[in-house]
Amino acid sequence: MDAEYDVIVVGAGPAGSMAAKAVAEGKHRVLVLDKKQEIGAPKRCAEGINIEGIKALGLEPDPRWAVNDIRGAICYSPSGKTVKTEFGVMKGYVLERKIFEKHLAAEAIRKGARYMVKTNARKVLKENGFVKGVKAEYMGEELELKSRIVIAADGVDSRIARDAGIDTRNVLEDYHSGIQYEMAGLNLEEEDKLHIYFGEKIAPKGYAWIFPKGDTVANVGVGIAGRLSGDGRRAIDYLNSFIESHPEIFQNASPIEINAGGIPVGSHIKDMVDNGFMAVGDAAHQVNPIHGGGISLAMEAGMIAGEVASEALDKGDVSRESLKEYQKRWEDKFDTKLKKLLKLRSFLEKVTDKEFELFAETLSGEDIIRLSESKYKFLIGILAKKAPHMAPIAKKFLSK
Numbered sequence: 001m002d003a004e005y006d007v008i009v010v011g012a013g014p015a016g017s018m019a020a021k022a023v024a025e026g027k028h029r030v031l032v033l034d035k036k037q038e039i040g041a042p043k044r045c046a047e048g049i050n051i052e053g054i055k056a057l058g059l060e061p062d063p064r065w066a067v068n069d070i071r072g073a074i075c076y077s078p079s080g081k082t083v084k085t086e087f088g089v090m091k092g093y094v095l096e097r098k099i100f101e102k103h104l105a106a107e108a109i110r111k112g113a114r115y116m117v118k119t120n121a122r123k124v125l126k127e128n129g130f131v132k133g134v135k136a137e138y139m140g141e142e143l144e145l146k147s148r149i150v151i152a153a154d155g156v157d158s159r160i161a162r163d164a165g166i167d168t169r170n171v172l173e174d175y176h177s178g179i180q181y182e183m184a185g186l187n188l189e190e191e192d193k194l195h196i197y198f199g200e201k202i203a204p205k206g207y208a209w210i211f212p213k214g215d216t217v218a219n220v221g222v223g224i225a226g227r228l229s230g231d232g233r234r235a236i237d238y239l240n241s242f243i244e245s246h247p248e249i250f251q252n253a254s255p256i257e258i259n260a261g262g263i264p265v266g267s268h269i270k271d272m273v274d275n276g277f278m279a280v281g282d283a284a285h286q287v288n289p290i291h292g293g294g295i296s297l298a299m300e301a302g303m304i305a306g307e308v309a310s311e312a313l314d315k316g317d318v319s320r321e322s323l324k325e326y327q328k329r330w331e332d333k334f335d336t337k338l339k340k341l342l343k344l345r346s347f348l349e350k351v352t353d354k355e356f357e358l359f360a361e362t363l364s365g366e367d368i369i370r371l372s373e374s375k376y377k378f379l380i381g382i383l384a385k386k387a388p389h390m391a392p393i394a395k396k397f398l399s400k
């Protein structure tokens with residue numbers, strides 16, 4: 001193993017492997033470290049992704065990892081009323097992330113990246129105000145690995161970004177707790193749709209989901225605001241209640257996996273770069289604030305960061321100012337839309353069960369698509385007519 005690299009990437013998730021691939025394509029030496037013994041496992045994810053996210057990265061869906069085609073979504077109100085959305089050409093997939101992440105890593109390796117698994121990065125090395133590599137542990141052995149740039153792709157609790165001096169704190173309301181079982185034996189109609197359940201008793205300020213993987217298997221989970229709800233119940237308590245309240249689906253089902261994780265649904269961190277340092281993906285809180293999805297945003301961030309790192313190395317300038325170009329390109333592409341979606345999240349958190357029932361009676365599938373595209377004007381109009389008490393709140397959060 002070479003002692004010095006151009007770039008060290010900490011974390012071989014979707015963000016890290018895309019960054020490594022872009023650096024290797026720029027003909028620079030890149031090493032990726034992951035503390036797991038197997039890339040992609042265990043997953044902390046419901047594995048939903050849309051085709052746009054895959055194609056934007058030049059990937060072609062492969063049935064080995066894009067295991068179930070998703071043609072639409074069904075949203076359920078607290079009392080069980082439904083709004084059905086058809087995605088049309090914007091279809092999506094449920095992934096097998098264990099295979100998907102290995103695929104992304106293999107692609108980066110084929111381009112020239114090197115990987116080490118079971119290697120825990122503990123600290124960044126600093127010299128003269130520049131990050132210069134990491135201290136890591138591999139099978140009980142302490143390593144000092146040097147590089148000109150470190151990319152932190154180590155997920156939501158990024159120790160490496162914090163150690164580099166980046167502020168990654170989340171206020172509690174902007175941090176959702178997600179927990180899920182992968183289950184087999186479901187009796188679920190419409191396995192080609194995502195099933196999303198709303199309600200204060202189901203998932204306060206969040207939602208419960210069933211993301212089918214086909215052949216009676218699905219990811220079944222709950223995301224709630226904070227670590228505990230107002231009444232002290234944990235996400236797992238809500239998940240178990242959700243399953244118990246739907247015997248028609250889960251009577252013969254059992255878990256084959258359980259996983260949990262935090263979801264940073266606030267906004268991306270203010271400073272994504274420093275001298276010799278970049279943060280990408282969940283480490284930079286680059287997540288859709290409405291549904292908590294972060295795979296495609298993480299991959300795009302990784303790709304942009306890898307390209308900018310390569311350009312900076314070519315110029316011989318890895319300063320904060322030079323690497324800031326990554327943050328600029330990422331914000332130019334995503335910031336406006338994500339900020340609008342954050343406002344929608346703030347609005348939806350004020351919506352009571354009664355109003356969710358009204359939405360289910362009033363909104364169509366196309367309306368749900370419009371909301372996901374951050375088009376809100378029509379909703380303010382509907383509320384002005386049907387729930388005038390909500391109109392000022394909608395105006396406050398949803399008009400510009």
Ligand SMILES: Cc1cc2nc3c(=O)[nH]c(=O)nc-3n(C[C@H](O)[C@H](O)[C@H](O)COP(=O)(O)OP(=O)(O)OC[C@H]3O[C@@H](n4cnc5c(N)ncnc54)[C@H](O)[C@@H]3O)c2cc1C
Pocket residue numbers: 010011012013014015016033034035036040044045046047048049119120121122153154155156159160178179180221259260261262263280281282283287292293294295296298
């Ligand atoms: C319950 C749940 C459900 C979700 N469902 C979806 C969904 O359906 N669709 C979607 O798009 N998003 C979903 N997300 C979010 C999604 O999983 C993340 O946004 C995405 O994984 C971010 O990718 P990443 O590469 O930034 O980080 P991660 O995927 O978290 O990868 C980080 C990697 O860094 C490694 N690592 C961490 N610390 C170190 C260290 N010190 N040294 C070495 N390696 C280290 C980890 O082992 C890991 O491999 C969900 C999240 C949760 C918690």
